[in-house]
Amino acid sequence: MTGRHDGSGSRLGVDVGGTFTDVVVVAPDGRVRIDKVPSTPRDQSDGVLAGWRALGLDPAALAAFAHGTTVATNALLERRGGRTALVTTEGFRDLLEIGRQDRASLYDLTRHRPAPLVPRDLRFVVRERMSPDGVVVPLDPASLARAVDAVAGAGVDAVAVCLLFGFLHPEHERAVGEAVRRRLPHVAVSLSHEVLPEFREYERMSTTVADAYLRPRMAAYLERLAARAADAGLPAPTVMQSSGGVLDVAVAARHPARFVLSGPAGGVVGASHVAGLSGYPDVLTFDMGGTSTDVAPVVGGQVQLTTEAVVAGVPLRLPMVDVHTVSAGGGSVAWVDEGGALRVGPHSAGADPGPVAYGLGGTEPTVTDANLVLGALPDGARLGGDIVLRRGAAERALAALGARLGLDARQTALGVVRVADTEMVRALRVISVERGLDPRDFALVAFGGAGGLHACALAEQLGSSTVLVPRAAGVLSALGLAISEVRHDHVATVAGRHDADLEAMFGELEDRAGAALPGATLARQADLRYAGQSFELTVPGATRAALVEAFGDAHERRYGHRIDDEPVEVVNVRVVATRAGAVPDLRGSERPAAAHGSRVGHRRLLLDTGETTASVHDRTRMAPGSTVAGPAVVQMPESTCVVRPGWSGRVDEVGTLVLRREEAR
Incomplete structure (x- = not known):
């Protein structure tokens, strides 16, 4: 892959998920290497180091090491x-x-x-x-x-x-x-x-x-990780913030509240970058991993942020990627409630013991087990190194669950997928319809190990006509980490200061930002509201007039109206300092298509529309211009994509599989 990179070394991104730890290295010329290993919940640093070792890279070749962690998130969730x-x-x-x-x-x-x-x-x-x-x-x-x-x-x-x-x-x-x-x-x-x-x-x-x-647990983890990285000869790690930029490990240890959405933020950054290269600035990102699903909007190529997040019941008023998370992942456990209804999650089988099909001791059927029984995943598939999927074990677990519902194993599996899809569609509507965004105007970027399995079905329910499945879909969060910019956020309150001078306050913040991050690009923002309102919208702008105009546009998009003759209050002023990281240009990265094409066989596939025979394609044999028509299954090294009937697609020049619904063509 060709590209641009500031510096002479490669950049390592490691994202720790609930089930797998994903690893990406971006070389100075833009080439990307990827791998995936099982997560180690007892000590995430074990999985981080195992992921780096799986790539077999010389640590001296690395210029930067960015990390996305769930330590802070898990500490809040688990108290x-x-x-x-x-x-x-x-x-x-x-x-x-x-x-x-x-x-x-x-x-x-x-x-x-x-x-x-x-x-x-x-x-x-x-x-x-x-x-x-x-x-x-x-x-x-x-x-x-x-x-x-x-x-x-x-x-x-x-x-x-x-x-x-x-x-x-x-x-x-x-x-x-x-x-x-x-x-x-x-x-x-x-x-x-x-x-x-x-x-x-x-x-x-x-x-x-x-x-x-969060500080005692986060500091202990990061100090351990930094020490182990130093012993291995790796660069000092930086950590992804909830706002979508990285900071050094010492800051993360001192202020862990800024890093609660560390993992999901990396995925949104990676998805926004890849979708932009394919010509889609307006997308809904859909990251389905082993434990949960994270969704977020990207508008005009800009990752959308919020300062009104609530994580595990705790309000956190810090800049965060506007991510909504639901407990519907590949490892989410299916069960029957007291009323006899089929439920999925929030409990997850995680990485240890994992889904029943892993053969590692799991006994409760999961979404992954359901996809295996339906034919979306192949029996005997190898995941993350030593894990091999066993369909027989999954069928027995789903049959036992189905006995309580009066269903056989395949009907139960179909129900599990439908319930999970419903939960994920609800999440996508939260970050689109409830934000004043029409999902029909957005492409859906599917990534994570399980994203491609469900993307077309979700897009149909949303009314979206386009699904993007990046080449590195299974490890896109780690790619986002590797290419992330360094980011510092600075804020000052205007409310209560009767003699506030916006220009002077912006100038003071810019001086502070420039000292903290020399050579950074500075951007002005502010939180505004109509007089009498209780909460604000954050908008970009360098002057009061520009801010007021941007606020009116944002208010109309979010709430459906604007009041141009109403006084507007500036509540907080913000300066965001950023310094760019690696920007891989993925064009021309694909190998030529195999002479005999990408189709490697057929498989029976059960969908909500009925049973069908799907063609099976090997993604590694698909070059730019390669096409696929549903029903089909596209097998990638780290994930799988189900192309439903009525959908077809083509691999574009950056390696993204662009799927479109036939009726929308």
Whole structure:
């Protein structure tokens, strides 16, 4: 593959998923090498190093090593972070639990919010008070001493400090942080003005608490990974942020809340890049892995971000790729609920023991087992090295499940796939229809180990006429990591500053960004809202007039209307600093097509439309211009694509299989 690359060495991207760890190396000339190994949930660094070794590369040839990890995500989901204390302003001890005083589900009295990360007995207060204009009540030394004594006696691993108006006037927060660090030098301390210097007390507190809660586990993992990488001769790792850019491992260890969506963000970056090369700037990314499915919108070639994410019930007001995740992956377990209905997930067989067909001890049927029984996957297929799919085992497990439903193994398998598809379509509608985007105007980019198996069926339900299946579909998240830009986000709050000068505030942030990342490209953004609204939209723009115009366009796209005669408030200003990574140009990367074509046989395939005979194609024999018509199965080294009846496609010059519905031609 030919391409451009800043630097003389190759770039390594390693993405850890729930079932497999994907590895991609991008060479200086743009050539790409890929591999896939089983994940190691007990210690992800084992899988990371195993993936690099599987490629057999000389570590001296590597200029950069980017990593996407699920350690922070899993710690929130499993509530396995550090024992954390909170120090806040007197009278605000229970804000973390009160939140926005809304219900988890308005009409469901049985639904409750997850318990806060810090229980009430670990929340401590100091007597002080700031207003937007400065000190109202000075920090009381006696109350500070009592709070530090209480924290010391609580035996905590981390401390979050969030004081009223600390984002505007951080002096008291700094004093509290210094006092805690003097007394407890080995305890991690997160200060809200460093984690999230924005207004909205609850979201700032929640984000700061999450940052402190995640630090012990994230720091231990990253320090172990960095040490093992150094011992292996690899470059110091960088880590993918939730915002779609990488930062060095030391920053990730200090501020882990920025990395909660580390893995999914890499996939969106990779999908956006590959789709853009194929001429599709507007896409919905569909990443179906072993444990979950992640979907996100890309509009005009730009990855869409949000600052209103909730992960595992925890609000995190940080820039994040606008990803929606559902627990429907290849390893999601099928089961029958108390009402006799077939369900899929959220429990996953993961990498250990994995689906029944892996033969590693799994006993509960999964989506992968269902696809194997339906014929979408071949019996005896080898996955990620030593794993071999066994159809007989999958059939027995699905037959046992089906006995409770009055169905045979194949009917049960079809039901499992339908239930999983329904869940994934719902997720795709969340990030399209609910964002004011018409999915019929977007191509669907299918990747992840299982994405191609379901893509055409999902596109039909969405009304989309185009599906893109990249050549490296099974490891696209790792490719996104390898090519990711370095990114720093800087923010300052305008709300509450009566004499705010936007140009001066932008200039101050740009100075800070330039110092943190020399030579970076700087972009201005801001959070705006109509006067009286409670929440904002983030839009790009260098001046107030440009920002207001962009906000009107964004509001109309999201909500269907704009109010041009209504005053617009600027709430926060932002500067994003980026420095580009490798940009592989995949054109001309394909080998010539095999003389005897790509078809290697036929296989019986059961779909919701009935049973059919599908042609089987070897993707490695398909060069640019090669075509395929459904029903067909395209087998790739790391994934499989099912081309349903009524669909046909062609491999384009960058190696992407572009599938179109016949009725849309």
